[in-house]
Amino acid sequence: MHISRRTFLRGAAKGAVFGALVVTGCATGRSRLDFDEWARRREGADVQLKGSFCNVCSSHCGMWIHVKNGRAWKVTGHEDHNRSLGKLCARAHAGLAWIYDPGRIKTPLKKVGQRFEPISWDQAATEIGEKVRAVVANGDSRGIFWGHNPRQSGVFYGTRFMHALNSRTVVTHNAACNTAIIGGFAQTLGRTPTSDLRRSRYLMMIGRNYGEGIRTSQATQFAEALTRENAKVVCVDPRLSTSGALADEWVPIRPGTDLAFVLAMCHVLIRENLYDREFIAEHAVGFDQFLATIDRYTPEWAAEITTISAATIRRLARELAAAAPSCFVDPSWKGAFGANYANCTETVRAVAYINALLGTIGRPGGLSIGSSMSPGFGSLDPQRHPVPATPTTPRLDGQGAGEEFPLAPAQGLPHNIARRALNGEVKVGFIRHFNPVRNFPDYDFMKRGFENFEMLVVMETHMTETALCADYILPECSFAEREEVIENHGNTIAIRTVAVDKVYPETKSLDEIVPLLAERAGVGQFFNFTLDDLNRARLAPLGITLEEMRQRGSITVNTTPNSMLPVRFYNEDFVRNGFNGVAAWTEPASGFRPPANQFRLLNVKQGYHSHTATANIPQLAQISMDNNTQRVWMNASRAAAMGINDGDSVELSSRLGTFRGQVNVTEKIHPEALAFPGVYGTRSPYFEVSARVGGVNPNDLVPFQMEPISGHAMLQEVWVSVRRV
Numbered sequence: 001m002h003i004s005r006r007t008f009l010r011g012a013a014k015g016a017v018f019g020a021l022v023v024t025g026c027a028t029g030r031s032r033l034d035f036d037e038w039a040r041r042r043e044g045a046d047v048q049l050k051g052s053f054c055n056v057c058s059s060h061c062g063m064w065i066h067v068k069n070g071r072a073w074k075v076t077g078h079e080d081h082n083r084s085l086g087k088l089c090a091r092a093h094a095g096l097a098w099i100y101d102p103g104r105i106k107t108p109l110k111k112v113g114q115r116f117e118p119i120s121w122d123q124a125a126t127e128i129g130e131k132v133r134a135v136v137a138n139g140d141s142r143g144i145f146w147g148h149n150p151r152q153s154g155v156f157y158g159t160r161f162m163h164a165l166n167s168r169t170v171v172t173h174n175a176a177c178n179t180a181i182i183g184g185f186a187q188t189l190g191r192t193p194t195s196d197l198r199r200s201r202y203l204m205m206i207g208r209n210y211g212e213g214i215r216t217s218q219a220t221q222f223a224e225a226l227t228r229e230n231a232k233v234v235c236v237d238p239r240l241s242t243s244g245a246l247a248d249e250w251v252p253i254r255p256g257t258d259l260a261f262v263l264a265m266c267h268v269l270i271r272e273n274l275y276d277r278e279f280i281a282e283h284a285v286g287f288d289q290f291l292a293t294i295d296r297y298t299p300e301w302a303a304e305i306t307t308i309s310a311a312t313i314r315r316l317a318r319e320l321a322a323a324a325p326s327c328f329v330d331p332s333w334k335g336a337f338g339a340n341y342a343n344c345t346e347t348v349r350a351v352a353y354i355n356a357l358l359g360t361i362g363r364p365g366g367l368s369i370g371s372s373m374s375p376g377f378g379s380l381d382p383q384r385h386p387v388p389a390t391p392t393t394p395r396l397d398g399q400g401a402g403e404e405f406p407l408a409p410a411q412g413l414p415h416n417i418a419r420r421a422l423n424g425e426v427k428v429g430f431i432r433h434f435n436p437v438r439n440f441p442d443y444d445f446m447k448r449g450f451e452n453f454e455m456l457v458v459m460e461t462h463m464t465e466t467a468l469c470a471d472y473i474l475p476e477c478s479f480a481e482r483e484e485v486i487e488n489h490g491n492t493i494a495i496r497t498v499a500v501d502k503v504y505p506e507t508k509s510l511d512e513i514v515p516l517l518a519e520r521a522g523v524g525q526f527f528n529f530t531l532d533d534l535n536r537a538r539l540a541p542l543g544i545t546l547e548e549m550r551q552r553g554s555i556t557v558n559t560t561p562n563s564m565l566p567v568r569f570y571n572e573d574f575v576r577n578g579f580n581g582v583a584a585w586t587e588p589a590s591g592f593r594p595p596a597n598q599f600r601l602l603n604v605k606q607g608y609h610s611h612t613a614t615a616n617i618p619q620l621a622q623i624s625m626d627n628n629t630q631r632v633w634m635n636a637s638r639a640a641a642m643g644i645n646d647g648d649s650v651e652l653s654s655r656l657g658t659f660r661g662q663v664n665v666t667e668k669i670h671p672e673a674l675a676f677p678g679v680y681g682t683r684s685p686y687f688e689v690s691a692r693v694g695g696v697n698p699n700d701l702v703p704f705q706m707e708p709i710s711g712h713a714m715l716q717e718v719w720v721s722v723r724r725v
């Protein structure tokens with residue numbers, strides 16, 4: 001029997017294509033006892049299942065925490081949760097290490113001179129409250145902000161706290177992730193679409209690596225698409241990622257030039273009359289203005305810029321058109337155009353255009369515009385629980401109408417706060433579940449900024465680089481030790497329940513911390529309710545009780561389908577603010593051709609780590625060490641020309657400095673690029689495991705910069721040189 005790649009993948013079993021990455025339980029190989037059977041035997045009789053959702057990345061996959069003798073000992077995917085679909089990725093399992101890690105912060109800490117000293121919650125809250133009162137009384141509320149990896153508990157408590165203090169500034173990590181995507185799609189389609197992976201006949205990923213930038217449900221659906229007979233998967237990426245290796249076609253592209261590639265495909269669709277005229281007639285705004293720009297974007301022009309041949313660009317555009325409307329150019333996440341280059345927002349607009357030309361938006365197998373994010377949660381009775389008025393104070397981060405970055409989305413610009421701190425504009429920062437000093441470009445710049453607030457309060461589980469800048473560190477208990485504001489993830493609602501007792505009794509959850517701080521800051525009246533009151537109010541309109549919610553963990557609810565909005569090929573708001581009415585070719589700020597002997601830096605994910613947060617988890621660090629995955633990828637022919645061999649130690653330099661690392665010499669990367677796994681090179685002396693792994697953090701080489709339209713941090717706008725040592 002002939003075994004094609006597709007048949008082989010199908011044989012590899014649905015959902016298990018990424019091997020260990022999507023863990024469903026596997027045979028042990030040596031004995032006949034399979035993992036599930038072994039687990040059943042081990043569990044014995046007294047195992048309780050506690051509903052929760054995973055804390056290791058923003059996907060928040062619904063899961064069950066299995067508790068035996070008061071200890072969490074394993075997790076499994078929640079079958080009724082749309083992000084996990086009954087499965088979890090490898091990181092979720094390692095996330096258990098978080099709960100029992102002896103390196104967790106155990107009491108509140110205060111910086112005294114160069115050291116941190118343990119203090120009581122009472123002292124911490126009183127001193128923080130006094131400082132905040134003084135700043136507010138002085139009319140300086142603009143100088144106060146809250147920053148976080150946005151999670152619904154943080155959004156609720158953080159925003160309410162800031163409003164109570166007359167500040168409007170709540171910022172998130174998105175400016176180092178997908179701000180251009182949120183902003184660009186909002187400005188063009190009204191919202192960010194998602195791909196209908198399940199039904200598509202042609203899936204084009206431009207810098208989206210479903211196999212390693214994981215959301216469990218999507219990884220599973222991507223794996224299914226790889227095995228579908230009538231579907232073609234194309235990965236456009238300067239690097240042969242796990243997804244690219246499994247795809248039908250890998251199209252290596254020069255990094256930073258995706259905009260030229262997409263505009264040239266648009267050109268082909270128009271010139272060859274392959275676009276969906278009906279869809280355009282019905283939904284497009286400013287199509288004539290767009291047509292007037294398209295002549296210049298020939299495939300020959302794009303070939304020079306992208307290093308993809310004109311023939312390939314034409315073929316890919318024709319193939320997409322042949323599969324339309326059951327096809328898509330993926331809206332992506334961070335990879336190519338989330339927050340990397342000066343042209344990212346323009347690239348996102350162009351991706352919206354090509355999907356509109358193909359008529360994929362709102363069509364089966366195309367881009368889904370989904371359902372309303374709100375399942376109709378209720379809210380607390382404002383008569384009994386006064387809501388602070390939304391302040392009119394200007395924001396601290398320069399985001400929004402009338403500010404420095406009028407078109408930046410509301411998710412905010414934390415790096416601009418670091419800059420403003422250097423001018424003495426920042427009074428008090430509250431940071432929760434967020435490590436901007438390590439995870440934004442330019443470590444020294446971010447650190448200097450975050451050390452230059454009058455007061456920084458960090459709510460953390462670990463002694464991160466950001467925590468080390470703080471005046472006060474407040475220890476939050478782990479995800480398994482707390483209940484939280486009920487979240488909605490599309491049409492699933494999910495709760496975290498208390499699975500285990502607090503391992504460190506002096507730690508607190510957010511619903512304990514914020515009301516305490518608010519009370520000492522003189523605004524306690526806005527927090528005269530318990531988390532239970534809040535969750536009951538949220539559930540009331542849905543007819544679900546808190547008890548039922550706790551028991552079921554995740555529940556699918558009805559949401560209202562979104563309606564189609566106009567596709568704005570031409571956008572007045574851009575013109576008013578001095579930008580292009582129609583998205584137009586724009587080079588990265590550093591140009592697209594590398595200077596002699598230099599390389600483009602790529603900042604990439606690995607399937608078994610989350611950003612830098614998991615770098616110190618011993619089990620995951622061991623995978624890195626066993627496989628030398630902390631090494632920087634370098635193209636084999638370039639390496640040979642420079643006399644560099646696989647595994648060699650090298651110096652990697654940019655204008656910010658020189659760092660020592662090792663190289664992974666491979667054919668799987670564009671000659672002009674170096675791929676840095678984003679996990680390594682942590683700077684906190686508390687991360688001893690991570691320090692043993694080694695590696696260079698890409699953010700150490702990238703200077704502070706801001707994209708002109710969305711204001712994001714441009715994680716790949718830098719040239720790096722390599723020298724063998």
Ligand SMILES: Nc1nc2c(c(=O)[nH]1)N[C@H]1C(S)=C(S)[C@@H](COP(=O)(O)OP(=O)(O)OC[C@H]3O[C@@H](n4cnc5c(=O)[nH]c(N)nc54)[C@H](O)[C@@H]3O)O[C@H]1N2
Pocket residue numbers: 057058177178206207208209210212213214215236237238239241253254255256257258332333334335336337602603604605606607608609610611675716
């Ligand atoms: N394992 C794991 N999974 C995660 C996360 C995690 O930390 N770890 N985090 C979650 C989060 S917050 C996010 S944002 C997503 C990210 O998910 P993705 O965006 O899919 O992941 P990335 O690794 O950032 O980038 C994907 C690919 O983009 C390519 N790329 C880089 N520059 C360019 C370019 O200029 N052009 C093109 N065409 N391609 C380029 C890289 O080589 C890489 O293979 O993952 C989510 N899931």
Ligand SMILES: Nc1nc2c(c(=O)[nH]1)N[C@H]1C(S)=C(S)[C@@H](COP(=O)(O)OP(=O)(O)OC[C@H]3O[C@@H](n4cnc5c(=O)[nH]c(N)nc54)[C@H](O)[C@@H]3O)O[C@H]1N2
Pocket residue numbers: 055057148149173174176177178334432433434435436438439440459460461462464476477478479603604605610611612613614677678679697698699
């Ligand atoms: N070098 C590098 N930089 C990156 C990336 C990368 O992969 N590498 N990825 C980029 C992307 S796509 C994103 S989304 C951002 C992510 O940037 P962040 O949001 O800063 O990163 P996270 O990994 O989500 O975790 C932040 C911190 O949350 C803490 N934490 C974990 N659990 C809890 C908890 O229960 N309570 C509290 N209070 N704290 C907790 C962890 O200790 C961690 O330090 O970084 C961006 N920058």
Ligand code: SF4
Pocket residue numbers: 054055056057058059060061087088089090091092214215216
């Ligand atoms: S994708 Fe993995 S790490 Fe992220 S929430 Fe889901 S199971 Fe957890």
Ligand SMILES: [Mo]
Pocket residue numbers: 176177178334
């Ligand atoms: Mo992200």
